[in-house]
Amino acid sequence: MVRENFALFLRCADGIDTFTENTLAQAGPGLVDRLNRQDALAESCTIQARKSFKPLLDNANEVRKVQSALAVLQRVAPMLQAPYLMRQHVENGRFSSALKAYRRVLVIDEHCNIELLNHVKYQAAECAREARRELEGRLAQDRTSVQGLIDAIRDLGELLELDIPHDPRESEKIATSRFRLPNMKSVGVFSIGGIVVNIRDHPPALACMLVQAAHFTHLVTSTIEEADSTTIRIFEGESLSAQKIDSDKKEGADKADNAPKKSASSNQWKYDVLEARSIATIKAVEVISQWLPRLLQVAKAAREDEKRRAARVSKRNFGGVGTTISPFEVLITNIAPSVSRVVEHATFCGLGSAPRGSGMDIKMTFGKRSPEKLRALLKSPLPPSQSSRVGKELADMVKVLSDSSTVVNELRPPDSNTLQKLSPLDACKTLGDQSVMTIERRRCIYAFDICARGCSSRATGSGKFDAEALLTCLKTLSEELTRPDQCASEVEKGCELVIRKCCDGLASYVRDRGDAARLSAVAECADVLLKRMADVVREVGNLTNNAETVEEVMMEDIMGLEGAMFDDFLASLRHNVSSCCRMGWLDVQTESKSANDSASMGFPPYLSASLLAIVRCRAQVEQALGDKIRRSEGVSYQHIAMATVAEAVAEGICGEIKQRKSTLKVRQADRLANELQFLLNTLKTYLKRDTIKTVDSTRSMLIGKAGQSSGAQGDGPDGLAALEDLERLGRVYVLCLGE
Secondary structure: OOOOOOHHHHHHHHHHHHHHHHHOHHHHHHHHHHHHHHHHHHHHHHHHHHHHHHHHHHHHHHHHHHHHHHHHHHHHEEEEEEHHHHHEEEEOOOOOHHHHHHHHHOOOOOOOOOHHHHHHHHHHHHHHHHHHHHOOOOOOOOOOHHHHHHHHHHHHHHHHHHOOOOOOOOOHHOOOOOOOOOOOEOOEEHHHHEEEEEHHOOOHHHHHHHHHHHHHHHHHHHHHHHHHHHHHHHHHOOOOOOOOOOOOOOOOHHHHHHHOOHHHHHOOHHHHHHHHHHHHHHHHOOOOOOHHHHHHHHHHHHHHHHHHHHHHHHOOOOHHOOOOOHHHHHHHHHHHHHHHHHHHHHHHHHHHHOOOOOOOOOOOOOOOOOOHHHHHHHHHOOHHHHHHHHHHHHHHHHHHHHHHHHHHHHHOOOOOOOOOOOOOOOOHHHHHHHHHHHHHHHHHHHHHHHHHHHHHHHHHHOOOOOHHHHHHHHHHHHHHHHOHHHHHHHHHHHHHHHHHHHHHHHHHHHHOHHHHHHHHHHHHHHHHHHHHHHHHHHHHHHHHOOHHHHHHHHHHHHHHHHHHHHHHHHHHHHHHHHHHHHOOOOOOHOOOOHHOOOOOOEEEEEHHOOOOOHHHHHHHHHHOOOEEOOOOOEHHHHHHHHHHHHHHHHHHHHHHHHOOHHHHHHHHHHHHHHHHHHHHHOOOOOOOHHHHHHHHHHHHHHHHHHOOOOOOOOOOOOOOHHHHHHHHOHHHHHHOOOO
């Protein structure tokens, strides 16, 4: 109704105002009465209007109140939603967002009289305490990632700076809460492997460092105890292979009572114990490789937090209790002893015992109360294959220790005058270095011993000088050794051992065989000297700085064998050729011109036999050695053998002639002179000057015996005609002996 007649109301109001103004300007009798009546009439209209429009006015007032309340609620809506948002963020792990929401309610005054705001602040504080417990639980877990720990440290530090109200009944509330960790004893107190840490007694970073150090100590102890129990179960008869060690941990207690006893003749348990040692070494290296960088990352965060707190010079401490311990002291007192234990454990499992004269002190980390047989096996070196695998793991461990030692030195406080100057990990790094060097030296010894035995077997059985095996062994060591400079002595002695075993094997192969075996051995040595030795020396140079000396020793052994074999072959040639040079026909007595001094008897048999021996020698050497050059002389083996047998033939024939010098007849001397000339023309390429002089002197003696002058030769059966006849008959030998 008001809406429909609102224009009339306005018009009436304007009329009343106009009427009042006009009447006030007039003066006359009865004016006051008229005005009073009009005022009364107006008052009556007002009262009547109020009675008529009261519900409408009341509704309008309520609307204004509601609108004002809605405006207020819209302004405080983020504050009212803070508990709900905080709970959602905490459940989803978004602690930074939860802190932002909590900061909104901190503007509510402690003396606020608004019940709703007080309830919101109480609920937000409850969510903040839950977020604190969640963050403390994350710091106390051993499976939280490093980045997760760093984020939790940051968020918990920011949360503590907001002064969360303390709740005396917090312990009672979490007793029935969904949030409960296995290691949690009470609010902020965790027990890990018997080590109790109250996180609320320390700053978040330092508390995280203490809890993670407790986890590391407990893990180290568990690793050592597991290795001890595994070896004992194996010794008691339980068959435990490398693949089943992890799966059998939980069943160990059930199987211990029902495990069969091992037989006295079975040695399988020994192999299982050695395999268990190698696996224990790998596990120990895994522990230190995973946990030491993790702990140092937390320590760096604690050190940075310590610097920030020192810079702020804050009088407020965390949890109401002051702290005097520093991250570096935690490293020394809580972490370094456990690192030493696990490094000693890995060293003991990988080495067993220290080599004689090494100066190492290897502590027995488990098995001290084991039976004597098991204890002796635990102290023995690992087999080559397992030792090689363990050596790689220990080298990785030393690298982790080296990097970590540098980080620890960076964490040292500048005013640490009372602390030790060296890094607490230096002793562990030194022990790790020594263990790696020992294993790699053993590895070199094992590798060269296996290579030497294989090469010796092949040389003895088939006459092969297997330098390729030595080259492969050196390449493998060059790729896998991490400290080749520390194994230089073993590499040098190993190379010399392999070469010596090959030479001894070839010598044994040739011992009961003939010239063909000797030539085969010479060919093997020549191949090694010409083709493989340069590669071997190059690989030796990659492992040691004394390659020249090693090369000299190896060359001496190989060339010694090659020289001995080839000299024996040449001596055998000389001995065999000596029988071809005999001239028994000169000792036959005849009364007249006989067949033995006749010009028509054909090519002389002794020359034929001698030249055939030379041709056979050439074919034999060419088949075995080809055109290989002898390293010591720079001449081909074929030429040396040809020269040797040619000189043996020439010297043998000259010796036979000189023995019969006094009994030679004229025709015999003339014929022998021509034959010597033919021999000299055929073999002059292979004869030395001294031998040529000997042949010339013998021929001159024969010419003098025949009564000829050195310049007079006829064209009968003697002289040039006889020489041409010899060249014609012996053409096949000349062709075979030609270059």
